Structures are given as C-alpha cells and as structure tokens.
C-alpha cells in the first residue's frame with residue numbers, strides 16, 4: 246500500500262524516466278481535450294531554495310532531487326485561440342475551476358504512475374497558501390496558477406501506510422446520509438484510538454484529536470487570512486477578469502427598476518434601485534415631493550431607468566413608468582432632482598454595487614458610515630433598509646415594508 250515519502254536518496258531521477266511518466270500522465274481525462282495545465286520542473290538547487298519559503302521551508306523541497314509545480318493553465322489555450330482567430334474568454338472563475346480540475350487530475354495520475362515505478366513523493370498543499378511567491382519565482386504569466394507541488398525522488402525511508410476512515414464514513418447510497426453523533430463516534434473510533442494520535446493530542450495539550458486540527462494545525466484565523474491572499478492571487482493572475490481589468494457588465498441603456506419608499510424622519514423618501522439580472526446595479530434616492538424633489542403615483546412600484554448620453558458627452562438618467570392607463574411617463578434627470586450630497590453618496594454606493602460586492606457586505610458597509618449630519622445618517626440607514634430586500638435570503642425586510650407602509654398611509 247502506498248504512503249507519502251518525505252526523505253529521498255541522492256540517486257537522480259533521470260529526465261528520460263520523468264518525461265515518460267509525464268507523457269503517460271497526460272493521457273488522463275481533460276476538459277475538451279484541451280489539457281488545461283502545465284508543470285514546472287525544478288532541479289536547480291538555487292531555485293529550490295527560492296521556492297522553499299513558500300512551502301514554509303518544509304525540508305522536502307530542498308531535499309528532493311526534483312520538485313514539480315503543477316499549474317492550472319488557460320494561457321496556452323488562450324494564446325493558441327488568439328493566434329487562430331478564436332475569441333477566448335477564459336479570464337473568469339469558471340475557467341480557473343476547469344483548469345484547476347485538469348491540473349489536479351494530471352498531477353494525481355502522475356503520482357500513481359511515479360509510485361508504481363518505485364519513486365517516492367510528497368504532495369505539498371502549501372502551494373495554495375503562498376501562491377504569489379511561487380508565481381513570482383517561476384514567472385507564471387496571467388491565466389496560469391500553481392495548484393499543487395510534488396517533491397519527488399527515490400525513497401530513503403519506508404513509511405507505514407497511514408490509517409483511513411472506514412468506507413461507510415464517506416460513501417453515501419442514493420442520497421447523503423447525515424452524521425448523527427453515534428455515527429461520528431463509530432467512524433472516528435479507530436483513528437482516535439491509535440497510540441500515535443493519542444500521543445499527538447497529549448503533546449499538543451488538547452482534549453481531542455479534532456481540537457488539534459481546528460485549534461493548532463488548520464485554524465480558522467489562518468484559513469481565513471490565507472483565503473484572502475489566495476483570492477487576491479487568483480484575481481491578479483486574471484481569473485476574475487471583470488474585477489481585475491476594471492471591466493464590468495456593460496450597462497444596458499434601460500435597466501429594470503424597483504421603487505422603494507421610506508420615511509426619513511418627517512420626510513418621505515424614495516429609492517430607485519436599478520437592477521441588472523435581478524441584482525441591484527445602481528441606486529438613486531431623494532425626497533418624494535412635488536415641488537423640490539420627485540413625485541410619482543403611489544401605485545407605481547417599478548419601471549425602468551434609462552441612461553441617455555447627451556450631445557456634450559454627459560449622461561442623464563431618466564425614470565420611466567407605465568401609468569394606469571398604459572401610457573409611458575418619463576421623469577427626466579433623476580440626478581438633478583436630488584440634493585447633490587445624497588446624489589454623490591448614491592454614486593459611490595452604485596459603484597460598489599456594480600462591481601459585485603456581496604449584498605450583505607454592501608449593507609454592512611453602508612450601515613457603518615458615520616456621516617456629519619443627522620439627516621445624512623438617517624438617509625444612510627434608509628438606503629441600507631432599501632437594499633435589505635435584495636439579500637439572498639430575501640432579508641428580514643420587515644423594516645422596509647414598514648417604511649413603505651408608513652409612506653403609503
């Protein structure tokens with residue numbers, strides 16, 4: 246039975262053997278037969294030294310004759326397509342996921358083949374903990390990403406196979422069966438009874454093996470922090486193209502729009518929430534008033550926001566609704582009708598909405614704004630309430646409907 250090997254002899258791994266294993270592994274399944282992966286072979290000692298810190302200086306990196314970094318790779322396919330009048334669009338998260346899958350399958354296939362030749366290897370998950378250092382060291386271009394590292398060599402140790410959970414722990418028949426505490430006890434009994442694991446618990450000063458994992462080895466804080474660095478690196482490599490390149494979905498000339506009315510102290514307010522694919526894309530708010538603000542019939546709860554580019558290049562936003570008789574009514578110049586201070590804040594909020602920040606974060610951000618005047622602060626809380634209905638959960642928008650009712654009275 247196989248086991249991870251972390252110590253290697255000085256016997257070299259020939260290029261011939263390595264190439265033959267990599268070639269055989271390339272026959273593993275791959276999306277569209279595109280082979281969305283690359284592998285960087287590191288033999289140079291200085292290069293291993295440079296890579297080691299990315300792997301928390303685990304000794305296998307400098308101790309193995311060969312280090313392989315498997316990368317998700319949409320670069321080559323994109324270059325190919327661009328050279329052949331294709332129209333590649335792989336600067337997005339789905340493409341990252343596809344290339345990741347391809348790269349890991351290729352890597353696993355290589356591992357099986359290498360181990361069956363008698364080679365020893367260790368998979369280093371640290372690759373995705375410190376990806377930027379690896380990207381810089383190996384000069385990985387946009388649309389590539391390191392996803393796995395293998396240290397490889399002829400074994401200088403014969404490790405015992407490690408334990409595994411019983412089949413019932415991870416095989417579900419027809420539908421997923423939840424884990425009752427009795428099932429958890431049964432599944433983990435053997436693992437928890439192993440002397441090496443009991444020793445592990447003891448030397449770490451913990452009560453349970455699970456605590457060693459959650460409180461020491463893979464803590465919530467470290468995972469969350471590394472998750473942010475990983476996300477940033479994935480974006481930097483171009484796999485969240487819209488955000489990275491400052492591009493976003495182009496705004497159609499006409500956007501569907503919900504009208505949310507709310508009470509701000511004594512004043513009745515209205516928010517026009519422009520929607521793209523059902524998600525808030527922009528927001529205009531102001532006082533609902535004939536003389537100074539905007540007046541729309543009570544019965545109107547939606548319509549369209551039209552963006553017009555004027556001759557001088559400036560933009561104007563109009564609101565259009567269909568009245569009870571079926572006529573289209575247009576209220577011109579939404580922006581000019583509102584107090585410039587509200588308008589400017591609304592512009593900032595619209596900017597955040599357009600770039601896809603999750604709705605709960607948008608609301609938390611707006612709610613945390615500390616503005617100068619009471620009026621601005623109540624305005625801010627009204628906007629936050631207006632947006633709550635767009636939370637994925639539907640929000641607990643009792644507050645919103647309350648303010649709507651207040652107004653309609």
Ligand SMILES: Cc1cc2nc3c(=O)[nH]c(=O)nc-3n(C[C@H](O)[C@H](O)[C@H](O)COP(=O)(O)O)c2cc1C
Pocket residue numbers: 247248249250251303367368369370371406407
């Ligand atoms: C995603 C992943 C990350 C891993 N990261 C490391 C690592 O950074 N260092 C290490 O020594 N082993 C690493 N390993 C190897 C595991 O520790 C090893 O596979 C596991 O303990 C089971 O032991 P076995 O492979 O000998 O059966 C990793 C394995 C996987 C699949």
